[in-house]
Amino acid sequence: MSKKTTIYDIAKALNITAATVSRALNDNPRISSDTKKLVLETAKKLNYKQNRLALALKSGKSKNVGVVLPIINRNFFSNVIRGVEEELNPMGYNVIICQTHDDEKKEADVIQNLLNAQVDGIIMSIARHTKNTGHFEQVLKKNVPLIFFDRKVDIKGASSVTLDDYRGAYEATQHLIDQGCAKIAHFTVDRSLEIYKNRFEGYKQALLDSDIGFNEKYLLGLESKIEAGKEAAKKLMELADPPNALFSASDLAALGAIQYLKEIGLCIPEDFCVVGFSNEPFTQFMELPISSVDQSPMLMGRTAAKVFLEQIDSDTVKTKKRIVLAPSLKIRKSSSRSNPTL
Amino acid sequence: MSKKTTIYDIAKALNITAATVSRALNDNPRISSDTKKLVLETAKKLNYKQNRLALALKSGKSKNVGVVLPIINRNFFSNVIRGVEEELNPMGYNVIICQTHDDEKKEADVIQNLLNAQVDGIIMSIARHTKNTGHFEQVLKKNVPLIFFDRKVDIKGASSVTLDDYRGAYEATQHLIDQGCAKIAHFTVDRSLEIYKNRFEGYKQALLDSDIGFNEKYLLGLESKIEAGKEAAKKLMELADPPNALFSASDLAALGAIQYLKEIGLCIPEDFCVVGFSNEPFTQFMELPISSVDQSPMLMGRTAAKVFLEQIDSDTVKTKKRIVLAPSLKIRKSSSRSNPTL
DNA sequence: GTCGATTGCGTTATCGATTGCACGAACACG
DNA sequence: CGTGTTCGTGCAATCGATAACGCAATCGAC
Numbered sequence: 074m075s076k077k078t079t080i081y082d083i084a085k086a087l088n089i090t091a092a093t094v095s096r097a098l099n100d101n102p103r104i105s106s107d108t109k110k111l112v113l114e115t116a117k118k119l120n121y122k123q124n125r126l127a128l129a130l131k132s133g134k135s136k137n138v139g140v141v142l143p144i145i146n147r148n149f150f151s152n153v154i155r156g157v158e159e160e161l162n163p164m165g166y167n168v169i170i171c172q173t174h175d176d177e178k179k180e181a182d183v184i185q186n187l188l189n190a191q192v193d194g195i196i197m198s199i200a201r202h203t204k205n206t207g208h209f210e211q212v213l214k215k216n217v218p219l220i221f222f223d224r225k226v227d228i229k230g231a232s233s234v235t236l237d238d239y240r241g242a243y244e245a246t247q248h249l250i251d252q253g254c255a256k257i258a259h260f261t262v263d264r265s266l267e268i269y270k271n272r273f274e275g276y277k278q279a280l281l282d283s284d285i286g287f288n289e290k291y292l293l294g295l296e297s298k299i300e301a302g303k304e305a306a307k308k309l310m311e312l313a314d315p316p317n318a319l320f321s322a323s324d325l326a327a328l329g330a331i332q333y334l335k336e337i338g339l340c341i342p343e344d345f346c347v348v349g350f351s352n353e354p355f356t357q358f359m360e361l362p363i364s365s366v367d368q369s370p371m372l373m374g375r376t377a378a379k380v381f382l383e384q385i386d387s388d389t390v391k392t393k394k395r396i397v398l399a400p401s402l403k404i405r406k407s408s409s410r411s412n413p414t415l
Numbered sequence: 416m417s418k419k420t421t422i423y424d425i426a427k428a429l430n431i432t433a434a435t436v437s438r439a440l441n442d443n444p445r446i447s448s449d450t451k452k453l454v455l456e457t458a459k460k461l462n463y464k465q466n467r468l469a470l471a472l473k474s475g476k477s478k479n480v481g482v483v484l485p486i487i488n489r490n491f492f493s494n495v496i497r498g499v500e501e502e503l504n505p506m507g508y509n510v511i512i513c514q515t516h517d518d519e520k521k522e523a524d525v526i527q528n529l530l531n532a533q534v535d536g537i538i539m540s541i542a543r544h545t546k547n548t549g550h551f552e553q554v555l556k557k558n559v560p561l562i563f564f565d566r567k568v569d570i571k572g573a574s575s576v577t578l579d580d581y582r583g584a585y586e587a588t589q590h591l592i593d594q595g596c597a598k599i600a601h602f603t604v605d606r607s608l609e610i611y612k613n614r615f616e617g618y619k620q621a622l623l624d625s626d627i628g629f630n631e632k633y634l635l636g637l638e639s640k641i642e643a644g645k646e647a648a649k650k651l652m653e654l655a656d657p658p659n660a661l662f663s664a665s666d667l668a669a670l671g672a673i674q675y676l677k678e679i680g681l682c683i684p685e686d687f688c689v690v691g692f693s694n695e696p697f698t699q700f701m702e703l704p705i706s707s708v709d710q711s712p713m714l715m716g717r718t719a720a721k722v723f724l725e726q727i728d729s730d731t732v733k734t735k736k737r738i739v740l741a742p743s744l745k746i747r748k749s750s751s752r753s754n755p756t757l
Numbered sequence: 758g759t760c761g762a763t764t765g766c767g768t769t770a771t772c773g774a775t776t777g778c779a780c781g782a783a784c785a786c787g
Numbered sequence: 788c789g790t791g792t793t794c795g796t797g798c799a800a801t802c803g804a805t806a807a808c809g810c811a812a813t814c815g816a817c
Contacts, residue, residue, distance in 0.1 A: 077803090079803055095804060124802085128803080136532075146497045167513070419773090437776085445795065
């Protein structure tokens with residue numbers, strides 16, 4: 074049917090050249106208002122739509138940015154995307170989503186792909202096991218802004234927007250101490266990742282600062298899953314001197330722990346306090362709402378997008394930024410004792 | 416630094432023409448294997464990356480597809496995106512995400528935008544209040560495949576992948592009847608949307624088929640929110656003849672209802688059975704897991720993507736498809752009586 | 758009335774890759 | 788030895804939009 078109309082079609086219809094049409098559409102001052110009006114009218118009449126590919130090829134700017142993350146259907150990541158999208162869309166950018174499934178090879182692939190597609194920037198969270206950083210340097214070598222969020226890697230030339238995981242963990246642990254808990258366990262996930270390492274460090278430091286001391290036996294590494302949380306909780310409670318509180322780096326693991334603790338007849342928060350991390354939606358829906366550290370994912374996305382926009386503007390001054398967002402502890406019933414000085 | 420390398424750079428380095436390089440890279444049989452080898456080597460040496468924009472402009476295929484949905488950070492939608500992405504990425508397509516925030520104007524805007532960007536197809540779920548379908552027809556007029564998922568609109572030339580909401584609702588209601596409940600209420604959201612209308616119809620028909628009859632007083636329209644669910648449940652229980660079961664078209668509303676029912680001392684499922692819709696993650700995490708109808712969003716995304724791929728292939732035969740996926744009722748504690756013949 | 762400035766628009770090259778057509782060389786065959 | 792093939796590659800146009808440059812016409816000022 075109606076194939077795409079181009080500026081040439083408009084030009085032909087008006088017996089002028091494509092250049093004039095282009096200028097008219099771009100409101101160039103050198104074009105008479107009469108001609109402009111004519112062009113705009115016929116453009117509408119012929120249902121003309123600018124071909125952004127042609128523009129992109131000519132200008133070298135695709136007006137696309139890539140967002141690379143492990144997996145999209147997780148609350149945290151989908152919120153980040155939303156933040157990015159809402160910041161970038163009004164500026165005329167489109168957002169291309171790519172998943173890595175936490176696989177380094179896939180990560181390198183999608184990045185190649187995005188570079189081929191001439192994206193104007195890449196906003197990403199690294200795959201869990203990425204060791205090699207060659208594909209990141211490729212990005213920077215091509216002068217494409219690279220902004221990490223949440224899970225970053227320190228590379229010269231790349232920016233990052235992260236959460237102050239350390240502080241979030243510190244505050245969560247401090248909060249547990251304030252509730253009168255002195256034997257606080259910690260579930261970590263993978264301390265080779267900065268975020269989990271920082272959560273652990275924050276936890277540890279809070280203990281030390283309160284002269285509680287760090288007990289190695291209270292530290293368990295596990296997957297971010299309910300079942301893992303249950304099992305780990307079981308291990309904890311079978312210790313000679315079981316803990317009476319838990320700061321989990323994962324909400325799901327925290328939930329699993331709570332389920333187990335209830336099973337064995339403990340009352341939460343009276344006998345045992347729990348704080349999770351991520352502020353997953355379900356934490357507030359439970360009959361026993363779970364305290365958790367909020368990561369403000371949407372803000373993180375928006376911030377990363379803003380950093381990108383800055384980098385694009387000042388192509389001369391290479392402003393690499395390291396932005397650290399403040400966490401926000403959501404205190405709920407799982408750690409709210411009516412009588413904290415128990 | 417290292418600006419982008421083009422086939423011309425390779426050509427210059429080897430003292431041949433760009434055409435030859437292009438053919439060599441595309442493994443054209445007319446090129447000698449010697450030349451091919453040389454080209455491939457220098458391509459690697461110069462760190463050549465194909466510019467997909469140029470290819471896209473030339474071929475008219477951008478290898479991008481747009482995914483348009485109300486909002487991305489909702490479980491259902493982010494899962495659909497994942498399905499689409501995983502189906503399309505291996506085929507060389509990139510996925511561009513756009514949110515409408517359920518606003519008709521925004522929807523028209525992003526579609527225009529996607530058309531300008533020359534996407535090869537659009538996969539979308541319509542905004543809640545969209546009445547005007549002009550922007551959809553624009554898409555079809557440009558011969559761009561249009562595939563609706565979940566929330567569709569019937570337009571000649573567009574395909575759709577939806578859930579059998581009617582059947583899901585019917586089965587859920589039947590299940591409640593099987594539990595011995597005869598006074599079954601229904602929370603609906605917005606019956607101007609097909610999906611909610613169908614859920615209502617399925618509910619109603621199940622009642623009629625069991626000679627229970629439809630009681631207008633048991634039907635409430637509300638927002639998909641916890642608070643709304645609570646209020647609606649309150650209204651229900653204040654009726655002269657309150658219901659003893661609820662089929663809610665929304666999981667959140669179902670949760671709200673459960674919270675209220677517990678507050679007033681009812682036992683679930685003994686005194687009152689509840690089934691929700693969407694199988695949101697939280698439904699299975701609760702202390703009282705909530706029965707719900709699963710929409711298999713990832714499958715929906717994959718299916719929509721497959722339909723797109725078919726349409727692209729057979730550009731001659733305009734194969735518009737209407738695919739309806741089967742729902743799957745997840746029975747959990749909120750509707751599992753130990754003694755159904757109560 | 759002359760000259761420089763401004764207005765309005767056309768010419769042409771360009772972005773990077775692809776492709777139909779053409780062309781020279783080598784080779785086969787009768 | 789002449790003619791038809793095949794092979795390997797170059798030439799040039801093309802996709803759609805933009806921009807540097809050029810040129811004719813008009814305008815204003817002295």
